[in-house]
Amino acid sequence: MSADKHLQSWQERFEMAEAMQPLLGKLYRNQGVEVVVYGKPLLNASTIEIIKAHRLVRRHVGEKLRLRESFPFVQALSKLAVKQCKVDIGKLAVNYWRDHTDVSEIENYMAKELADAIDHADDVAPRDVVLYGFGRIGRLLARLLIERTGRSNKLRLRAIVLRGGKKGDLEKRASLLRRDSVHGPFNGSVEVDEENNAIIANGTYIQVIYANSPDEVDYTKYDISDALVVDNTGIWKDEAGLGLHLKSPGASKVLLTAPAKGSIKNIVYGVNEGDITPEDIIVSAASCTTNAITPVLKAVNDKYGIENGHVETIHSYTNDQNLIDNYHTADRRGRSAPLNMVITETGAAKAVAKALPVLAGKLTGNAIRVPTPNVSMAIISMNLNAETSKDELNEYLKDTALQSPLQNQIDYTDSTEIVSSDLVGSRYAGVIDSQATIAEGKRAILYVWYDNEFGYSCQVVGVMQTMLGLTTLSLPA
Structure with a gap:
């Protein structure tokens, strides 16, 4: 040509x-x-x-x-x-x-x-959503909800709840929504309504509410009713704490964007969202790492069976670490995050069992925080019940990523040049790096990339839709 x-x-x-x-x-x-x-x-x-x-x-x-x-x-x-x-x-x-x-x-x-x-009855009423907390996950959830703004949208962001309320707070919150050092500028316009304490983003009117406790807000004062409150703070993780949200008029259900304690269901969208019933009023979307590894582990276990395994998470640093050496209640996390690799614990491997009970007691896990702001990797080492090879395992995982019910959770790359920054903005729970796969006999090691912020937020939206009964017909079947 x-x-x-x-x-x-x-x-x-x-x-x-x-x-x-x-x-x-x-x-x-x-x-x-x-x-x-x-x-x-x-x-x-x-x-x-x-x-x-x-x-x-x-x-x-x-x-x-x-x-x-x-x-x-x-x-x-x-x-x-x-x-x-x-x-x-x-x-x-x-x-x-x-x-x-x-x-x-x-x-x-x-x-x-x-x-x-065709002529499908549109009789499902829109549902109100409140974001309680507006940090990394809260702001990305806002972006995902706002990009769906329209007359037919059923998942409507109505308010965000914040602590404090110092002078200039509203403009600073809006600025953080406009600009993101990792994910880039907001795709649209963001305005501030100082008089009414609100942010208007792409036509979505978002009430900003200040409160110090989940039970302090009367949402009905803002014409918000029967709302799903998405708790992004990570402060309350059990039924007693998260149940405080339900004491606020206008709130009907709660979703935690972190692993929950006790008997609260930990849901990995694409794996066990079918466990959510209309009676479930408090649900957890588990952790970013649990969401990244559970779909992959399910796929492998379905075909080969997993006898046992270990998950090592190479995780970007998070906001709970210190920029420079300073006091921290947790071991090692007080050391400067941008300057060190920091060994820390993770409950993600054990948490897999809450979404995939067949793997209960079969996995161990650990984590290393590294000096990158976003995108992490899980190295999954497994002893299988059946033999395989690198080519066979990769072919199976590629087919899973392209054709299976897990195709929205698992992505697959055969690039020999891909690095972590290439995965910023990935909407998948995890991405199989096929070039790094090791498999021989009954032993296999998989390397799974994941955008621990954006990919996880996409998973959270799926859980939100399921909790509110807003599942979508996909065609062709």
């Missing part, structure tokens, strides 16, 4: 991606339809991100999906009365073009494939 043809091809793809954007936006805002390409979300995607999502189709089916081949499906979708669902136009397009050579039957094909979602 000549240089001019390369440029012409790129121009065509770019223009197609640009033409898709307004259609994708209207489908979500007006009909609650989220469009994906083999699981890659296109909601609020840039033109380059849309092009990249199409390039990745080759990993799934061994051949390219051109934007000119998928664009007619977006057009057809925009003409159908489809509501409240997730539609994979990548799968629809690939399946169609295997048996057809023209566009004449696309609308009929789409109507048949999406029949279950």
Whole structure:
């Protein structure tokens, strides 16, 4: 292909991606339809991100999906009365073009494939969400909830609750939402309403409430009712502490974004969210590490069986460590986080059993905090019940990442150059680094990357939706 043809091809793809954007936006805002390409979300995607999502189709089916081949499906979708669902136009397009050579039957094909979602009754009422705490996870959850803003959105961020309230606090909180040293600028506009103590982000009106205890707030004063309170503070971890939220008028359920104590269910979305019942009013979304390793461990155990294993977490430093050497109640964590590797404990390995009881008593774990601000790695060493090899294990995990019910939790890379910063912003619970896999006989070691902030926050949103009964129909099945 000549240089001019390369440029012409790129121009065509770019223009197609640009033409898709307004259609994708209207489908979500007006009909609650989220469009994906083999699981890659296109909601609020840039033109380059849309092009990249199409390039990745080759990993799934061994051949390219051109934007000119998928664009007619977006057009057809925009003409159908489809509501409240997730539609994979990548799968629809690939399946169609295997048996057809023209566009004449696309609308009929789409109507048949999406029949279950056409004129689907939209009788589920929107639910209010309150973020109690606005640190690393709280602000990322806010970003994820705000990006879904629209008339069809059922998960509505109504308020954030903070301690204190010193002069200038509101503007500083807004500034932290606007700018993030790790995840970059907020995708949109953030305004401050000083008079009413609120932040307005992309049209989402967020009431800012100051309180020192979970039971001090009357949410009904802000027209908030039957709300899910997401506790991001990590201060209260048992039923007695988290139950304080339920004493506040307007709050009906609580989700903890940390491992819980006692009999509270620890949920890893994609693995055991089916354990959540309508009667569960306090639930935990476990830890970032537990979310990263549990889907992978489930996949391996389902095929090979795990006799026992050890998980070593290479974890980015967190806000509970010190910037410079200073007093800390925990061992070693008082030493400067940006200057040291720090051995510390983790309960993630044992916590796996709460989401995956079959592995109870089979795993040990430890952690090393390292001088990076985000993205961590779990090294999972296992003794299996069946023999395997590196190639066989990798092929199985690749298929799991692409085709299985765990495809939204597990990603897979065969890059020989990938490093931690490349995974910032990954929406997956964990990413298998296949080049580092070691397997021989019944012994296997896996290296799993994870964005311990953003990837975990995506998992939390899944638990939120499940707790509120806001599960989405995914098509094609």
